[in-house]
Amino acid sequence: MDLINIDKVKRRKNGLYDVDFSNGDKMTVHEESLVRHRLISDRQMTEDELKEIFEAVQYDHAYVAALKYISYKLRSMNEIKKYLSEEYESYVVNDVIERLVNENYVNDEMYSEALKNTMLNTSDKGPKLLEMELKKHSINEDIIMRKCGEFNDLIDSERMNKIKNKEFKKYKGSKRQFSMKLQEKLMTKGYYKEHFEMIDFDDDFDETPYFERDFEKTFRRYKSKYTGFDLEQRMTAAMHRKGYGYDLIQKKMGEMKDETTAFDDET
Incomplete structure (x- = not known):
């Protein structure tokens, strides 16, 4: 059997060695x-x-790459697993993962706990987004349920x-529409109805300036197309869709009738 010699071992600047056979x-x-x-x-x-040496060196490379990652x-x-699988065979990846788990470098429970704390303390995201993120990483379902439950309890x-x-600082419109838009926003952030119910809406909010703006804008759009009762009905419906109360709309409509003939029925 022919034997193979190591002809040269050369050190690189980055601490690696090139070996020629x-x-x-x-x-x-x-x-x-x-x-x-x-x-x-x-x-x-x-x-x-x-x-055997080539296989062992592949394992060493994969292990070092994982530690760096x-x-x-x-x-x-x-x-x-995904990161290592781009370059290494599955048997190498599995062996490296097993070693990393045994050495506690990889721990999905610890990962999930850290992600939960990060989302809770440095963002305004809710538990549903935590659940989605953990599922994306194929975390065990028991861990997901436990961590999302802990997150939920801390809200x-x-x-x-x-x-x-x-x-609120970014919104300009009716109070009722703000409430609806906020609920939609919270759903996208990963919250549930029970969290929305924790919010206090009793604070002072003067929607009058926004009502006046929206009314004038709507009136300018409709007055050239409609008159009389038809105009009144369309104005009422449009302002109601924007979240303004019926009494407020009717009060403004009464004031407008004294100022313009647009609401007079054509005879």
């Missing part, structure tokens, strides 16, 4: 692999031994009213 094969290894597999100049080995931020097991009226006040 007499059969033309080459590999790049970390120092740990160099020492573990005794990759020194003039060492001889069989083809089977070289094959984790060092940037906490990762789920599914994230690491209080202070959090919900803080979100309301933030949206």
Whole structure:
């Protein structure tokens, strides 16, 4: 049986080593692999031994790559699998994942807890978005239910009213429409009806300036097309759709009748 020699071992600047073999094969290894597999100049080995070394070095590379990937931020097991699978065979990926789990570098319970705390403390997102994010990472269903339940239990009226006040500053319109739009907004943020019910809507909100603006805009749009009772009905319906109360609309309509003939029926 022909033996294969290690012809040259050359160190790179980044701490890796290039190893050249007499059969033309080459590999790049970390120092740990160099020492573990005794990759020194003039060492001889069989083809089977070289094959085993190549497989072991692939495992070492994958393990180091996973550690580097984790060092940037906490990762789920599914994230690491996808990342390693882009370059390494499944048997290598599975072995590396098993080692990372045993060493507690990968822990989906810990990942889920960290994500829950981040969403709770640094965003205004709700538990439904946490559930969606954890499912996207293929987290175990029991963990998802537990963490979302914990998140839900920590939501209080202070959090919900803080979100309301933030949206309130950007809104210009009727109070009723604001309430409806806020509920829609909260659903997209991952909240449920029970969270919406925590919000206090008793604070002062003067919708009069917005009513006057919307009424004038609507009147300008309709007055050239409609008159009399038809105009009145269309104005009432349009303003009601915008969330304004019937009494407020009728009061304004009465004032307008004294100022314009647009609401007079044609004879």
